[in-house]
Amino acid sequence: MHLVKRRKSKEAEIKRINKELANIRSKFKGDKALDGYSKKKYVCKLLFIFLLGHDIDFGHMEAVNLLSSNRYTEKQIGYLFISVLVNSNSELIRLINNAIKNDLASRNPTFMGLALHCIANVGSREMAEAFAGEIPKILVAGDTMDSVKQSAALCLLRLYRTSPDLVPMGDWTSRVVHLLNDQHLGVVTAATSLITTLAQKNPEEFKTSVSLAVSRLSRIVTSASTDLQDYTYYFVPAPWLSVKLLRLLQCYPPPEDPAVRGRLTECLETILNKAQEPPKSKKVQHSNAKNAVLFEAISLIIHHDSEPNLLVRACNQLGQFLQHRETNLRYLALESMCTLASSEFSHEAVKTHIETVINALKTERDVSVRQRAVDLLYAMCDRSNAQQIVAEMLNYLETADYSIREEIVLKVAILAEKYAVDYTWYVDTILNLIRIAGDYVSEEVWYRVIQIVINRDDVQGYAAKTVFEALQAPACHENLVKVGGYILGEFGNLIAGDPRSSPLIQFNLLHSKFHLCSVPTRALLLSTYIKFVNLFPEIKTTIQDVLRSDSQLKNADVELQQRAVEYLRLSTIASTDILATVLEEMPPFPERESSILAKLKKKKGPGTVTDLEEIKKERSSDMNGSAEPASVNASAVSTPSPSADLLGLGAAPLTNSAPPPASSGSLLVDVFSDSASAVAPLAPGSDDNFARFVCKNNGVLFENQLLQIGLKSEFRQNLGRMFIFYGNKTSTQFLNFTPTVICSDDLQSSLNLQTKPVDPTVDGGAQVQQVVNIECVSDFMEAPILNIQFRYGGTFQNLSVKLPITLNKFFQPTEMSSQDFFQRWKQLSNPKQEVQNIFKAKHPMDAEITKAKIIGFGSALLEEVDPNPANFVGAGIIHTKTTQIGCLLRLEPNLQAQMYRLTLRTSKEAVSQRLCELLSEQF
């Protein structure tokens, strides 16, 4: 094996290896039977070649043959080859299994150990099938050697990970838990890994491990460093085992038994105390091992989040580390402190370190440490320090590493919005963001600033003035032009009184940027110009001249050309009144979750963003913001259909239906309109639309060439109110317009609906609104039908759609701990109370979208309740006038099979049934 020497160049290496491989191959294929030593030699060589990154496609058989050798050295190398080179779906598994079976039965602990190592490292399904029954027995048998027990524990863990269904819990489970008491620390180390994984999946079965782990931990931390002999590492008693025990305890809430709890608190205090004692050794290994345990103890303290005293001590300890000379410690301290900041007990204590953290941001030489500092600042931010933190982040942004700029931009944007008391500050901050890091400001950020400015009239004048000033800079970022163009188009009139920002100056300023911008921005600017025509009739001719110029009217880009043509035409033929209606100020946007937050979550993955409470707060409003981020789009720019883009109606439906601008062409549309039918079956596609409203409250319910029906609704407890908007998309009047809400007899007894009649004529391009007051008397299955009849241009129109008033709208979310959840889950164990549905995913399986849908569905989304983080768990109460019905739900995605399993447990069978039906349609 020593023949494979260092190689000088890549080419030489490949040449040498190919030669060697050919040599070994011929040896294996040769007539002469190889003796054990040569086989071992060649297998070892193959291993080395594999390590260098060359695939090995032979030698497997030889390795398998070595397994059945009786010589330890040969057997050992055979197993080594198998566990390194063979992957779990190899065809050789059956042969390997045979050898393993023999070795397990051999009662020779060395052979058993090798066989178990092999299962633990390869762990295929076939292996699980063959050995899942055997291994628990080996693990808990009284006469098994310690080293074999260790291997058996991890072997079982492997099989449990690959094929949990083949490893049934049984009477061995309680005996496994007692391995925590084993006198041999190696066995305890192995068992703790196994128990931790099992406990995550089956918390109830392994509950007893808590008290055993606590007492074991307590014996370790209070022991003198010499007690544990070889498990002491640089005077630290069993550091790795301590870490594992502390991890195991993080699978559970604080112990209920006061004695156990007291003992655990004592342990944690001891660990914290030890950090303050003078070190027993100057070696860095000593302090590292000690700190490993300390950090894990702090994680547990944070996880329990129940002992204010410990939390504050943990915070102070981390505070010390923030100024430690070891970079590793500073990094870890920042990371832990980030989770500590979200605890109400220690939030204030964390805030006292703000100066140190800001300093870290400025002086750390390692980008990952700086990034932790940014995360921590974000986590510790609240109303009291938002201005300082945002200012520091903005400062840092100027020199920040490119790789983290976008994230900082998102964070600044979120903090500025969340903690803005004074919205002028918010506007300044975002404009600064664009100025400093314009390239990293994503669309979500500038859409959001526009949404906020439009929704808050107290800041509009200031925003107009500020963007106007910002645009004066000789070179400004395109994103600024977009924001500037949009805001001046809406609110330029607010500053037009000042001669320094007269209409013409505003227009010239924007137009001076026009030619430097990309097509979408130019398109947006054209919309701004037509809005100026309405706001400032005095510069109408100037704008018309610009629109009329060849570079616009004959622009090679279709979108720009169309806008120029349509806007020019509109400004020429429409009366002032029509212009004023068409180009009216944007109506306020419905409140919804910030799309920026959604983006940050997407970027960082769930769990790392601490703003879940924010989602909960906003859940009553439209949640589709995170599910379909594009629809939050406030601007006209990205809407592909040119006839709908004038006011960005694609984004804010229903609020202001305008006739298509090219009115001469719009009549053609009528030819294709639905012909009237005497009866009104449900309109095609109505079921799809209906399903979309299960998890959201606002949006377009129905649309054809004539009519658009939009909804906006809100629900509180057992009451609700729905606004239905009927938009006449044509330029002709609708006559005898009669919408009726129809409830079947069954439904009438459980749902009270009151509607007011609407005006029977709907003018062309106009919109009428109808209010439906809703009261839920008892739970119900069906949905009411909305029937609409009217005359349009001599033909009778009759259509029906299902109105999305569903049982889940009367949900109130309920937060509860993991413990409470499972307790209630158990209480609802009557088979009639549970309804389960297993179904194929209809949409891509994205965890964030799923979360948003569950929240939109109305239940609370309970994080960290299900031991499997891939599962979703929710809880809530359905309010009806007569009763309240508690509901628990659990959704288990299976990515491989693209399937979901949805389980609902409520106190009422029909409710479980209905909710399950409704929610199953959503994924």
Place this chain on the structure above:
Amino acid sequence: MIKFFLMVNKQGQTRLSRYYEHVEIHKRTMLEAEVIKNCLSRSKDQCSFIEYKDFKLVYRQYAALFVVVGINETENEMAVYELIHNFVEVLDKYFSRVSELDIMFNLDRVHIILDEMVLNGCIVETNRNRILAPLFVLDKVAEN
């Protein structure tokens, strides 16, 4: 869980690799190259933990040799950092002043040591004498 355990020298040559999750061979070479590039580009005053894709790298440098361990969020960084040192000390004890050549030419032994310490991605034994016990048995058999 530990995802992989690597020893790579400054020239980027892998001297030991152990994966606890199946990774295709061509992806291994790519991963190893990227990992070592990441480690080499760092200076002494940077921290020993690198966020890399969806896991973390913990690394330590011994002369021209890097030991790099890939872990997910269920491991304690500092504990893994010291595990590396423990591993190197065990090697040192067995080979008495271990060198890169020792590792190259006794790959099977190094594997045995690692397998005694880490099994299926979990730390299983940290006691030096017990880690080396099977090797001493093996050496005795070989002598006879």
